[in-house]
Amino acid sequence: MTKRIKTYLLTGFLGAGKTTLLNHLLSRSKSELNYVIENEFGKSSVDAELVIKNYNKLFELNNGCICCSLDNELIEVLVQMIQADTLPDNLFIEASGVADAGQLASIFKREDVIQYFDFQQVVCMVDAENFEDRVQEVPEMFRQIVASDLILINKTDLVQEKYAESVKSEIESINPLAKTALTTFGKFDFDLFDSSAESILTKIDQSKLDAIKPAHRMKSIAMEVPFEFDRDQLYAVLSTSIFLYYHQLYRIKGFVKLKGEDQAVLVQSTGNKLTISNQYKKNESQKLVLIFIGRDIERKGIERLIHNAISSKLKASTI
């Protein structure tokens, strides 16, 4: 009998902590052969840069509106995987922040796929701080919760304990079948991974999921930024924008070059928090790019924003 690859699907809205969780899971199973599929919403692979290299192989799926058109690309990667000489022990799939987990995981119910892939669990990360706002605005997030086996209510360090508990109760009322836990930086008791339990996806009523229509209003805009930014100016412009457009601009991430610093640094926002960290870009050959993800966002508006963030001297020479 062929070895079957244990497969885990990690879902959760933009910035909820999926990559953070993936890094934990990879370091936990360091002694095994681990493959990762990263699915970035949009065309640029910033996420792949952020995964700590505790995996043996990384595949990327970067095409278009992930909630609609991923199936074929995923199947191609799975076929590639099983045709190789060595099969991994574990496969971790980090879905994009707007992925339809149910649809993705349904691929693993196919007879020809079951033969090689032993689907374990759908783990959904929820950002405790933003959950209430986002679940109203983004139907995709509701679908992710309904279709999960284990839901980790993450970022509990950013909210009051009572509030975190109330988010947990609300999530349990949306999906009473899932296990739930409160976490910080994705750290949870691995016993919650009950490998003997059958995934919820085998029990779920697909029509219930289909009734929650995806909004299809999400857009990912990648902007190449071959400029030198002034740290304070960039911070001021981006943090004002995420504050003003809190209900539209859900995530910024990417690497930029700052004046006076040798290496590019990581810029990212979740909710109304912006960080310009000193986490440097690992891969020097990758372009400097900022990705903006949101609802009904327009490239022209993003270009204006970048324009405002460029220091005045450079502005004259580059735009």
Ligand SMILES: Nc1nc2c(ncn2[C@@H]2O[C@H](COP(=O)(O)OP(=O)(O)OP(=O)(O)O)[C@@H](O)[C@H]2O)c(=O)[nH]1
């Ligand atoms: N304060 C706090 N920050 C967290 C926690 N978990 C993750 N973060 C931070 O939140 C940001 C987003 O985390 P990621 O793990 O990249 O989130 P993600 O879901 O993979 O993001 P996307 O792939 O863009 O959807 C990073 O800066 C993390 O360090 C947490 O429990 N508390």
